[in-house]
Amino acid sequence: MFNIFDLKKSYGKTEVLKSITMRIDDGEVICIIGPSGSGKSTFLRCLNLLEEPTGGQIYYNGTILDNTLDSKRLRREVGMVFQKFNLFPMFTVLKNVMYAPMHVKHTGKKEAEKIARNLLEKVGLGNKAAAYPAQLSGGQQQRVAIARALAMQPKMLLFDEPTSALDPELVNEVLNVMKNLRKEGMSMVVVTHEMGFARDVSDRVVFMDKGFIVEEGRPAEIFNHPKQERTQQFLNRVLGGVSYE
Amino acid sequence: MNNLLSQLHFATAAEYLVPSLIHGIGVVLEATFFGFILATIIGIFIAIGRLFGWKIVKAFLYVFLEVIRGTPLLVQLVYIYYVVPLIINLFAAMLGYKTDVQIDPLVAGIAGLAINYGCYMSEVIRAGIVAVDKGQMEAALVLGFGRYEALFRIIMPQALRSIIPSLGNYLVMMIKDTSLLAYVAVNELLLRTQTFASQTFYTIEAYTYLALFYLILSVPLSHCIKFIEYKLSSSNR
Numbered sequence: 001m002f003n004i005f006d007l008k009k010s011y012g013k014t015e016v017l018k019s020i021t022m023r024i025d026d027g028e029v030i031c032i033i034g035p036s037g038s039g040k041s042t043f044l045r046c047l048n049l050l051e052e053p054t055g056g057q058i059y060y061n062g063t064i065l066d067n068t069l070d071s072k073r074l075r076r077e078v079g080m081v082f083q084k085f086n087l088f089p090m091f092t093v094l095k096n097v098m099y100a101p102m103h104v105k106h107t108g109k110k111e112a113e114k115i116a117r118n119l120l121e122k123v124g125l126g127n128k129a130a131a132y133p134a135q136l137s138g139g140q141q142q143r144v145a146i147a148r149a150l151a152m153q154p155k156m157l158l159f160d161e162p163t164s165a166l167d168p169e170l171v172n173e174v175l176n177v178m179k180n181l182r183k184e185g186m187s188m189v190v191v192t193h194e195m196g197f198a199r200d201v202s203d204r205v206v207f208m209d210k211g212f213i214v215e216e217g218r219p220a221e222i223f224n225h226p227k228q229e230r231t232q233q234f235l236n237r238v239l240g241g242v243s244y245e
Numbered sequence: 246m247n248n249l250l251s252q253l254h255f256a257t258a259a260e261y262l263v264p265s266l267i268h269g270i271g272v273v274l275e276a277t278f279f280g281f282i283l284a285t286i287i288g289i290f291i292a293i294g295r296l297f298g299w300k301i302v303k304a305f306l307y308v309f310l311e312v313i314r315g316t317p318l319l320v321q322l323v324y325i326y327y328v329v330p331l332i333i334n335l336f337a338a339m340l341g342y343k344t345d346v347q348i349d350p351l352v353a354g355i356a357g358l359a360i361n362y363g364c365y366m367s368e369v370i371r372a373g374i375v376a377v378d379k380g381q382m383e384a385a386l387v388l389g390f391g392r393y394e395a396l397f398r399i400i401m402p403q404a405l406r407s408i409i410p411s412l413g414n415y416l417v418m419m420i421k422d423t424s425l426l427a428y429v430a431v432n433e434l435l436l437r438t439q440t441f442a443s444q445t446f447y448t449i450e451a452y453t454y455l456a457l458f459y460l461i462l463s464v465p466l467s468h469c470i471k472f473i474e475y476k477l478s479s480s481n482r
Contacts, residue, residue, distance in 0.1 A: 048387055082380060084380055086378070086380035088384070100389060104388060104390060149387075149388075
């Protein structure tokens with residue numbers, strides 16, 4: 001789906017992404033891990049042009065992403081879920097999910113409501129349709145956000161640290177929804193600190209540091225036999241000093 | 246003392262002035278209604294222009310705001326009513342046409358109020374837009390909305406909600422500032438009172454009634470706004 005060559009992004013003189021080259025295939029689930037400030041989120045946000053790259057090329061299904069491209073089109077096919085949910089506070093849960101299909105795709109109201117109710121059922125919140133976001137827990141809000149993204153029937157979903165703003169006991173309800181999506185064959189790129197999820201659910205794990213991809217591979221390789229010293233250090237730290245050598 | 250008070254003729258003054266003032270309220274409400282709606286629209290566009298416009302638009306709006314905020318409303322009203330038609334006629338004459346453009350007093354008054362208040366309100370609206378979480382715009386963008394669609398559908402409703410109380414204060418101020426329209430020949434409350442007082446010499450009575458009429462207009466309105474503010478802050482979000 002995506003082919004990325006030598007992608008660069010800097011803010012003024014600060015280089016956040018120095019050179020990223022990778023491909024993302026249809027149906028793949030990729031987890032991007034790495035320390036804070038390594039450029040993971042920036043990379044993800046370049047994929048749907050929330051950030052404009054300052055160098056290199058991104059091809060989406062063979063089309064180069066540049067300023068001539070209709071980014072609205074791209075974003076309909078590549079949805080995104082944020083760390084802080086970003087639900088629309090003035091709308092009910094149902095309207096949050098229905099809103100974009102109705103006003104972007106011009107789906108009829110009945111049809112949009114049907115899709116929305118199905119999706120809410122799917123994320124386990126069928127009974128919360130009439131509630132407002134502020135009345136929900138973080139985990140519930142994030143599940144609504146996933147339903148909202150799915151309502152546009154995207155081909156791929158980007159997750160930007162979807163569980164980082166959640167209380168620990170709410171993390172699993174969100175991860176379970178994501179696991180189900182995987183079973184249905186949804187392509188996903190997930191920036192996460194949930195190493196368990198990365199190890200068990202992803203097809204490929206990408207370890208980023210300081211604006212580069214340090215190492216990528218199957219989860220078993222990365223977690224059990226990391227080749228790079230930097231990867232080992234990072235994993236040792238986040239996995240509580242357990243050595244995998 | 247008693248003798249002096251007996252020289253006041255509130256009843257007689259009321260008989261002739263109050264019906265006239267009641268007619269004047271219509272003019273005040275008309276000027277405020279259209280003035281405020283236009284001011285809000287102008288304010289929204291100035292705010293958006295200053296936040297998202299091209300550099301040249303931003304620069305132009307900056308200068309425009311400085312000019313409007315650096316001159317008194319009364320001067321602006323006089324300028325629109327007396328000077329603008331003269332300028333138009335002058336330009337027309339330069340192009341070889343003979344014109345006699347005049348602006349209706351009420352139209353000039355409404356235009357002046359709208360432009361002046363629009364500039365002040367734009368700052369409040371701008372602050373309200375900036376205060377909406379950045380994630381709201383991003384959420385709308387990733388769902389496929391365009392920037393301006395997102396602004397009007399998602400951002401503005403949230404921004405307006407937080408700025409309605411301050412806009413309400415501008416509404417009350419505008420009702421009182423319609424008294425300035427007397428100077429561009431709008432037959433509103435002040436002008437009616439002046440005319441009446443100069444004809445009858447019931448000066449004390451006339452201006453006391455005038456003040457009362459403004460109180461009757463503005464006090465209930467400002468309480469309404471407080472009520473709306475309370476309702477907004479206690480409703481869910």
